[in-house]
Amino acid sequence: xxxxxxxxxxxxxxxxxxxxxxxxxxxxxxxxxxxxxxxxxxxxxxxxxxxxxxxxxxxxxxxxxxxxxxxxxxxxxxxxxxxxxxxxxxxxxxxxxxxxxxxxxxxxxxxxxxxxxxxxxxxxxxxxxxxxxxxxxxxxxxxxxxxxxxxxxxxxxxxxxxxxxxxxxxxxxxxxxxxxxxxxxxxxxxxxxxxxxxxxxxxxxxxxxxxxxxxxxxxxxxxxxxxxx
Numbered sequence: 670x671x672x673x674x675x676x677x678x679x680x681x682x683x684x685x686x687x688x689x690x691x692x693x694x695x696x697x698x699x700x701x702x703x704x705x706x707x708x709x710x711x712x713x714x715x716x717x718x719x720x721x722x723x724x725x726x727x728x729x730x731x732x733x734x735x736x737x738x739x740x741x742x743x744x745x746x747x748x749x750x751x752x753x754x755x756x757x758x759x760x761x762x763x764x765x766x767x768x769x770x771x772x773x774x775x776x777x778x779x780x781x782x783x784x785x786x787x788x789x790x791x792x793x794x795x796x797x798x799x800x801x802x803x804x805x806x807x808x809x810x811x812x813x814x815x816x817x818x819x820x821x822x823x824x825x826x827x828x829x830x831x832x833x834x835x836x837x838x839x840x841x842x843x844x845x846x847x848x849x850x851x852x853x854x855x856x857x858x859x860x861x862x863x864x865x866x867x868x869x870x871x872x873x874x875x876x877x878x879x880x881x882x883x884x885x886x887x888x889x890x891x892x893x894x895x896x897x898x
Contacts, residue, residue, distance in 0.1 A: 690716070690731040695750070695758030697722045697740055706762055708839065709742040710878060714749075721875065743842065743879070836871035843874045843882055852883075853890055863893045 697709040705726030712719045713730055714737045722728045730738065736752045738760070745762040752758060846860065855863065867889040869877075877885065 690733055692729045693732040693736075693738075693752050693758060694727070694729055695738070695760060697726045697728065697742070697760050697762060699745075700761040700763045706742055706745070708875060709740055709745075709760075709762065711760075712739045712741070713737075714739055719878070741878075840869060840871055840874045843877075844869055844886075848882070849886055849890075852887055855894075863890070867893065 695711070697706040697711070698704065699706055705722075705724075707722055707724045707726055709722040709726070709728075710719055711722065711728050711730055713732050715733075716731065716736075718731060720728050720730045732738065732752045734752055734754045738750050738752065738758060740748045740750065740760045740762065742762055744765050746765060748760050748762055750758050750760045844864070846864070849860065849864065853860070853863075869882075869885065873885075874882070
């Protein structure tokens with residue numbers, strides 16, 4: 670009887686453990702291209718919790734087996750995936766047929782700058798001028814070169830520029846004239862003034878979904894029009 674009771678209790682505890690939310694790992698990729706997709710929104714439809722994929726398309730979200738994840742990204746078709754036990758969630762997004770001009774330019778610019786970073790790596794700089802702490806212990810010569818060398822120094826400056834440009838491109842993609850024109854008929858000079866005055870930060874744009882962005886634009890237009898009366 671004791672043995673049966675022990676197994677019964679273990680079974681209950683196991684089921685309780687499986688029913689608790691745990692971090693589910695996954696990745697968002699382009700269907701047919703295999704490219705990692707960053708800044709995709711992943712939402713657990715059961716809990717309503719949302720996260721964004723990182724620069725490598727990877728994400729982590731609390732979920733349990735059987736939860737459905739909705740994955741959304743501008744210019745891609747929405748996709749859903751069901752969480753399965755001990756299996757990483759891989760979501761493939763199909764690109765939409767219609768692409769706006771800002772997105773196409775942003776992708777081209779990103780590729781061009783990544784090519785420049787690859788050129789620096791070919792010249793012998795592996796950390797873009799920012800060696801990790803462990804490199805000082807296991808490869809001090811390389812770490813010192815990365816810290817004070819001319820080429821790593823140039824790579825470090827370009828890397829900072831690269832990240833800033835990618836952040837601003839993301840803001841341009843989310844906060845653009847085409848979207849704003851849906852809510853106002855103001856002339857071009859005033860529209861440019863509005864966009865410069867109320868341009869959101871990268872931290873805001875990356876955190877907001879489409880509804881949040883449209884709400885922000887509407888509130889900002891009201892504030893701008895009251896200010897200019």
